[in-house]
Amino acid sequence: EVSVGPVSGSLTTLSPTEQINTSIYALYATSAGYANTDSWSRSGTTVKLTNIGDSVGIGTSIPVTRTEITTTGAGIQRTLALTNEQNASDVGSTVEFRNSILDGVTWLGANIQGVRNGATADHSIVFNTKRVGQDAEVVSEAMRISAGNVGIGVTNPSGKLAIKPASTDAYSLFISSQNGTTGNLIVNNVGNVGIGTTNPTPLVEIYGNGS
Numbered sequence: 430e431v432s433v434g435p436v437s438g439s440l441t442t443l444s445p446t447e448q449i450n451t452s453i454y455a456l457y458a459t460s461a462g463y464a465n466t467d468s469w470s471r472s473g474t475t476v477k478l479t480n481i482g483d484s485v486g487i488g489t490s491i492p493v494t495r496t497e498i499t500t501t502g503a504g505i506q507r508t509l510a511l512t513n514e515q516n517a518s519d520v521g522s523t524v525e526f527r528n529s530i531l532d533g534v535t536w537l538g539a540n541i542q543g544v545r546n547g548a549t550a551d552h553s554i555v556f557n558t559k560r561v562g563q564d565a566e567v568v569s570e571a572m573r574i575s576a577g578n579v580g581i582g583v584t585n586p587s588g589k590l591a592i593k594p595a596s597t598d599a600y601s602l603f604i605s606s607q608n609g610t611t612g613n614l615i616v617n618n619v620g621n622v623g624i625g626t627t628n629p630t631p632l633v634e635i636y637g638n639g640s
Contacts, residue, residue, distance in 0.1 A: 511543070518548040536565045551576060594618040600627075 470479045478485070486492035488499035500506040511522035521544035527535040542555040553575040557568040573580050580586030582593035594601045602616040615623045623629035625636035 518545065520545050521552075530565075537568055540568060546575065603627075 470477055484492040484494065485496045486499070487497070488501075489497055498508050500508050511524070513520050513522050521542050523540050523542045525537055526539045528538045530536045537559065539556070539558045542557065544553050544555050545551075546553055553573050555573045556571050558571045559568050563569070570584070571581070573584065573586070575586060578586035578589055578591065580591045580593075582595060583591040592601045596618075598618055600615050600617050601620075602614070604614040606613050613625065615627055615629070617623065617627075617629065621629040621631065622633045623636075624634070626634055
């Protein structure tokens with residue numbers, strides 16, 4: 430049984446395939462009095478579909494993925510919002526990517542965060558990934574975009590691209606040829622530049638056949 434209605438006011442019970450009007454609704458779902466095993470169910474503050482194979486369509490009756498939101502209209506449409514209403518420094522919202530490690534057990538593999546920078550109006554997009562040996566719910570920052578600048582290993586990039594290698598990284602930058610893995614251009618973790626060599630010892634070292 431699925432019921433919709435305004436935040437305050439009476440609810441209207443819908444059949445599983447009935448279209449929702451284009452008004453602002455709060456969604457309420459419960460399995461009470463509904464015998465179909467594919468129905469919505471509610472447990473405490475959790476509302477879910479009871480069948481693991483079910484899909485959710487918003488604006489469409491034929492979702493082609495587990496969740497699909499469909500809009501119409503010219504230009505770019507505002508389709509999905511993740512909001513953190515806490516007015517504080519360094520708050521934000523997160524989209525998580527999880528994978529099954531054991532039956533019934535999932536680990537956080539990566540996430541994307543929209544983060545407020547301190548108490549300012551500036552915000553960053555932060556990409557985090559799991560590293561070998563990290564606990565189930567732990568990920569580390571891999572890259573961020575802040576004020577139009579990209580930082581890899583840098584949380585406050587001051588240029589369009591800022592890269593800081595970790596102590597375990599051999600290179601800050603590694604560019605190889607299309608058909609090989611040899612570094613045609615590299616910057617190692619102490620700042621030396623190598624062209625045609627992956628082990629430059631002076632500040633800049635160039636190596637080529639016949640040179």
